[in-house]
Amino acid sequence: MPLRIRDYGETHLKTDDDLFYFLQCATVASPKEPAWADRAAEETYALDRFGEYLKYLEKNEWFAIRPTAAAKTRWTGKVLYGGRSWDIELVLKDSYPQTPPACRIPELMHYTDRKVDDPSLGLRICDMHMERNYWWDEHSSLALYLKREVSYWVQSVVADMKGKGWL
Amino acid sequence: MAITLRFIFISEADKPAVTLKVPEEMLFQEAFVLAAKRQGKDAGIMTATYPGGSPIAGGTVGEVAEKSTNIHVIDPSIVGSLAPPIL
Numbered sequence: 001m002p003l004r005i006r007d008y009g010e011t012h013l014k015t016d017d018d019l020f021y022f023l024q025c026a027t028v029a030s031p032k033e034p035a036w037a038d039r040a041a042e043e044t045y046a047l048d049r050f051g052e053y054l055k056y057l058e059k060n061e062w063f064a065i066r067p068t069a070a071a072k073t074r075w076t077g078k079v080l081y082g083g084r085s086w087d088i089e090l091v092l093k094d095s096y097p098q099t100p101p102a103c104r105i106p107e108l109m110h111y112t113d114r115k116v117d118d119p120s121l122g123l124r125i126c127d128m129h130m131e132r133n134y135w136w137d138e139h140s141s142l143a144l145y146l147k148r149e150v151s152y153w154v155q156s157v158v159a160d161m162k163g164k165g166w167l
Numbered sequence: 168m169a170i171t172l173r174f175i176f177i178s179e180a181d182k183p184a185v186t187l188k189v190p191e192e193m194l195f196q197e198a199f200v201l202a203a204k205r206q207g208k209d210a211g212i213m214t215a216t217y218p219g220g221s222p223i224a225g226g227t228v229g230e231v232a233e234k235s236t237n238i239h240v241i242d243p244s245i246v247g248s249l250a251p252p253i254l
Contacts, residue, residue: 068227069192076194076226087225089194104196106225122200122210 022049023144025097031073032094039097040072043142050143062154063146065090075142079105081154084167088150090142091120097138100127101145105154111166112157125153170232174202174215178245191229198228202240214241 025042029035047065054061065077065088075090091102102124109115109123118124127149130136135148161167174185185202195215203210215223216239223231223238231238 068194068229069190071192074192074194074227089196089225091194091197104225106196117211120197120200121194122196122203 020050020144020147022046023141023147024139025141026139028097028138030094030096030098031071031092036071043072046141046143050147062151063088065146079150079154081158082167084158086154089121092142093120097140100130100136100140100149101142103127103145103150105150108154108157108161111161114153114157125149168229170228170236172198172202172228172232172236172238174199174206174238174240176206176208176240176242178240178242189228191227191232193228195223195226195228195231199223199238199240202238206240208240208242212242212244214243215239216241 023046025039025046027035027039027042029039051061054063062081063077063079065075068074068076073092073096075088075092077088078085079088086105086107089104089106093099093102102118102121104118104121104124114126115123116126116128127136130145130149136145140148158167168191169188170191171186171188174187176183176185183206185205187198187202187205189198189201196210199213199215200210203213217223217235218237218239220239
């Protein structure tokens with residue numbers, strides 16, 4: 001359930017997600033297209049802003065990722081939750097940004113059913129609810145994917161594991 | 168830069184090997200899935216290790232290749248199964 005935050009001076013309430021418009025990208029280009037360089041720069045910018053938001057406002061930098069090459073189509077790093085950290089791997093396929101990134105947290109994949117077969121990663125984090133809730137469109141960024149998908153996935157898998165006594 | 172990885176399916180009786188030349192910035196898991204597909208196996212149930220048995224958690228092809236370009240692939244459904252007793 002997204003956090004509800006009062007919009008000062010307005011009578012209505014804004015949802016948490018409304019605040020994250022800055023995690024969207026203007027350029028719509030896939031990795032094979034010439035405009036990908038612009039999109040990749042916007043992705044990096046959004047990740048930096050999200051990182052700053054987490055560091056200074058939420059005081060909880062729960063992820064740290066870096067691209068494996070200048071093309072910025074593959075990312076590796078760590079996610080942190082509940083005092084533990086896990087490796088994370090993300091692939092932006094040629095169909096990106098029409099489809100969300102494919103993401104895998106190797107150590108956690110075997111402890112949950114919330115995963116789907118993926119042609120390049122074998123298994124990936126299940127992102128079906130993003131489609132159902134219209135949480136993904138071609139302007140959404142990798143940062144937004146981390147916020148809307150990975151953060152909830154890690155929380156729910158870890159809660160499940162704790163409930164079953166595996167952690 | 169491209170790196171050549173050799174995946175050896177050590178739990179198969181004839182120890183088949185799949186050799187792949189892949190970019191060093193590619194995720195190791197992607198290369199592993201490709202090798203498993205070439206062998207007609209499901210990477211989801213296979214385990215990749217360095218020679219000696221240390222598991223490969225992930226990372227890029229370049230990071231894995233720094234330790235070894237020979238990768239052992241184990242099918243846990245085969246390893247450990249006992250032959251039927253001879254009566």
